[in-house]
Amino acid sequence: MKQKFDGNIVRNKLGTMNANSNDNPQTQFLMHIVRYRFHNKHGIRYYILIFCIISYALLGGIIFHAAEHHDEIHYLETNVDKLNMLIRRLTCRIFNATNITLTERKQNNVDELIKIYYQQMLETEEKYKQSILYKYNQMKNGAFTWTFGSAVFYAITLFTTIGYGTIACRTTIGKILTVIYSIIGIPLMLAILQDVGNTLLRYLTTIYELIPNIAKKMRLRHSKISDIEKDNIEYKDVEFPMKLFIPITAIYLIICTIIVLLFDQNHSMPSQMTFGDAFYFSFVFICYMYISFFVLSFFQNII
Incomplete structure (x- = not known):
């Protein structure tokens, strides 16, 4: 005896199966991951955008390092020579005013003494690390302002519009490249922030x-409700509550603070950053504020 299959019945059953799969939150979550990781073009776009922004930051590091590094060396050497010349002239005036015969040995000793007092005065005003003398001494030890890492950091502050202010281009070509780089990078960063923000909100x-x-299914397993009644239970879609954004943001901020603090303390340069300073530093970056009171010791030599 042949069985007759009604096409409408088959379509109804398939529709019921699809509806049941759509009502199942676990199935929805798994299908969502598969779709956006492998099949959905928007999922691929996220990876492409992130790859583009990382590549753009590295490209900016190469560009700005090439534009500013050699000029930094020339600038420091030229200004230190001018500073030494001023100190030698001051030494000559001191000896001329006291009518004491100036020898080469006395000249060098007094020059060195003036440099020491000059450094102490700058340290008293908390301006020594911004001085030419400090940067020149750092350069002789191999610590340049414009390294590849600091150039990447500068590039990131441009397209994120943070403008943290720890480093800036001095050359004309560097300033022109800054304008062009920002015009291209800022829209790219905004597009990434929009897509990443929507993705994070969707997953949350x-x-x-x-x-x-x-939790509802776990309770139903231990209850005496029949399977038919369980299948008829509806799982309503919910929106992510705004009240949870504050604790999530606070947790994220604390994690960033710990990472910044550990990174700063593990660096070879001495660190004076406290937990509060690291928290402030992270908050500034997250909120895109144009404030720069605290700086990582890693970037102290580039202020």
Whole structure:
């Protein structure tokens, strides 16, 4: 005896199966991951955008390092020579005013003494690390302002519009490249922030919806409700509550603070950053504020 299959019945059953899969939050979550990782073009776009912004930051590091590094060396050497000349003239005036015969040995000793007092005065005003003398001494030890790492840092502050102010281009070509680089980089960063923000919100909402549904299913397993009644239970879609954004942001900020503090303390240069300073530093970066009271010791030599 042949069985007759009604096409409408088959289509209804398939529709019911799809509806059941759509009502199942676990299935939705897994399908969402597969779709956006492998099949959905928007998922691929996220990876492409992140790759582009990382590549753009590295490209900016190469460009600005090439534009500013050699000029930095020339600038420091020229200004230190001018400073030494001023100190020698001051020494000659001191000896002429006291009518004491000036010898080469006395000249060198007094020059060195003036440099020491000059450094102490700068340290008293907390301006020594911004001085030519300090940067020149750092350069002789191999610590340049414009390294590849600091150039990448500068590039990131441009397209993120943070403008932290620890480093800036001195050359004309560097300033022109800064304008061009920012015009291209800022829209790219805004596009990434929009896509990444939407993705994070979607995943947080899915997880927030998944947790109560799993808890409801666990309760149903231990209850005496029939399977038919369980299937008829609806799982409503929910929106991610705004009240959870504050604790999530606070946790993220604390994690960033710990990372910044550990990074700064593990660097070879002495660190004076406290937990509060690291928290402030992280908050400034997250909020895109144009304030720069505290700087990582890693970048102290580039202020």
